[in-house]
Amino acid sequence: MVFFTLFDSKLRAQKKAEEAENFRLEIERTRQLLGARTAFPGGLDPDEMWWRDHFLWLKDVGYQLRSRHAPDWVPSWQGTDKYWALCEDSWQMPATQIASATRTSDGARVVLKRIQPSIHPHEIEVGKFLTSEPLKRQRENHCVEMLDVLQVPDEAGETILVLPLLRPFDNPPFETIGEIIDFALQVFEGLQFMHKHHVAHRDCMNLNIMMDPRQMYPHPFHPSRPSRRLDGKGRMKHRPRTECPPRYLFIDFGISRRYQASQVAPLEPPIWGGYKGVPEFQTSNAPCNPFPTDVWYLGVALQQQLLNVYRGLGFMEPLISDMVQTDPAKRPTMDEVMSRFVPTYNALSPWKLRSRAVMKEEWIIMRPFRDLFHWLRCLRFLWRRLPAIPSLTV
Numbered sequence: 001m002v003f004f005t006l007f008d009s010k011l012r013a014q015k016k017a018e019e020a021e022n023f024r025l026e027i028e029r030t031r032q033l034l035g036a037r038t039a040f041p042g043g044l045d046p047d048e049m050w051w052r053d054h055f056l057w058l059k060d061v062g063y064q065l066r067s068r069h070a071p072d073w074v075p076s077w078q079g080t081d082k083y084w085a086l087c088e089d090s091w092q093m094p095a096t097q098i099a100s101a102t103r104t105s106d107g108a109r110v111v112l113k114r115i116q117p118s119i120h121p122h123e124i125e126v127g128k129f130l131t132s133e134p135l136k137r138q139r140e141n142h143c144v145e146m147l148d149v150l151q152v153p154d155e156a157g158e159t160i161l162v163l164p165l166l167r168p169f170d171n172p173p174f175e176t177i178g179e180i181i182d183f184a185l186q187v188f189e190g191l192q193f194m195h196k197h198h199v200a201h202r203d204c205m206n207l208n209i210m211m212d213p214r215q216m217y218p219h220p221f222h223p224s225r226p227s228r229r230l231d232g233k234g235r236m237k238h239r240p241r242t243e244c245p246p247r248y249l250f251i252d253f254g255i256s257r258r259y260q261a262s263q264v265a266p267l268e269p270p271i272w273g274g275y276k277g278v279p280e281f282q283t284s285n286a287p288c289n290p291f292p293t294d295v296w297y298l299g300v301a302l303q304q305q306l307l308n309v310y311r312g313l314g315f316m317e318p319l320i321s322d323m324v325q326t327d328p329a330k331r332p333t334m335d336e337v338m339s340r341f342v343p344t345y346n347a348l349s350p351w352k353l354r355s356r357a358v359m360k361e362e363w364i365i366m367r368p369f370r371d372l373f374h375w376l377r378c379l380r381f382l383w384r385r386l387p388a389i390p391s392l393t394v
Contacts, residue, residue: 042075042090044068050114051099054152061150063101063112063162088232091224100165100223103147109220110147113161120254124149124159126199127253135197142190144210144249166210167217167226169248170305172238175374177312178353178388179241181345184302184316186248186391188341191298192334194250198259200266200290201250203273206301208252215244242381245390257290265289275300279326292328295337299323311358315344345389353388354378 044052051069058065067073068089077084084090093099097114115123129135130143148162174180187209194201201208213221216238220230229236255273259266267287270280275297280288299320307313307320319340325331332340345353356374358367 040075042077042084042087045092045096047096048092048099050096051112057153058101058112058150058160059104062104063110064104065099065101065112069099086232088222088225088228088230091222091232093224103162109165109223111163111165111223112150113163115159115161115254116157117159118157122257123254124161126256126258127161129258130194130197130199130253138193140189140193142186142193142247142249143253144251163251164212165223166249166251167213167221169206169209169211170309171211171226173359174310174357175240176242176353176357176378176388177348177355179390180306180310180313180357181348181353182241182245182389182391183248184306185341185345185389187250187298187302188334188338190248190250191294192338195291195294195334198261198263200257200259200268201253201294201297202255202257202268202271202290203252204250204294204297204301205274206305207274208250209301210249210251212247212249213238215239216241216246240377242386242388242390247391265291273297280328289328291333292331295323295331295334296325296328299331309359311360312352312355315348319344350388354381 048069051065052071052073055065055069055071066089068091073089075084075087076082076089077087099112099114101110101112102108103110117124124146127143127146128149130141131145135141136145144163144166146161146163150160150162152158152160169183174183191201191204217236218239219236221236222228222230222232225232227235255271257266257268266289268290269287270278270285272278272281277300278293278296280293299322302316303320303324307317319332319337322330322332323337356371362370
């Protein structure tokens, strides 16, 4: 145990130093990219000024933006010896068309998304339809809910969607094979649900799959730096997925389409989403069925974020390989994906389901010790009768 403690301490120190250096490099890259667009390091990007200009109106309608976007904002590092990049009010959101806010009526933390309906005319209609009654209450529905839609005064072309604050689906990393199966099962049934109700997402890449973190994170994290506390002064702690099962949700219906029930195989001109390698878009601009394209998108997302990252997922490879076939006609439908996946994971032993999700890049010398602590924790889950696939009942 002394040997493990020494190695573990050294590894943690090394990891902390690497994280600090990566954070510094990220900040410097951001500064180089945006420095010419901001009045000073950490200042507002010109596109962020739109949020500053609407700060008071949003407050009047019940949404409090971060202090960064207040008209009278004074950077917290100004006049001090603080490094600007370490102050939370210098941190930008990943994209300037979104801003984090607090709903003043109940303190809920939300995200505001600025859209132009003239560019994405179906986003509101599709989003409202998927989370309307009675679809909203169905377990298979894994679509993010639109909490509110705000029409910006005096700007007919601008609308704000109010959405719950979410996290990337793989942050933090998965810890067990059962947790990975739970994620795959939820996104499979979520896309199946959309297709069943004649909606094609058309961009269901990895960045458009998120996780509702409320059960795993009892304390708020920073919306711009999910690994940090809300005040930016420390790292976040979380509960295991096995203990607090999250829900995984599809977001961003900007290029999604809803069809009539009679349109079994609708044809749409190619539209590029996040992945640029869609086989049917490479050689022709002819209209094609968007539902097989959805299957390809999701298959690539799982291939890149699961099969290429974790060991021990060979049981998923045949199905995902079929989902990413070049010929759209040879890809399974989402009904077929579900009918194949359920018996696949049902055939796995409890030992396999509870085994640790080992990353392919993991330092091999630490693997035995991490395995030991993993199984010690699993004993606690077994004693509490927590299912190996978190969202499924025992």
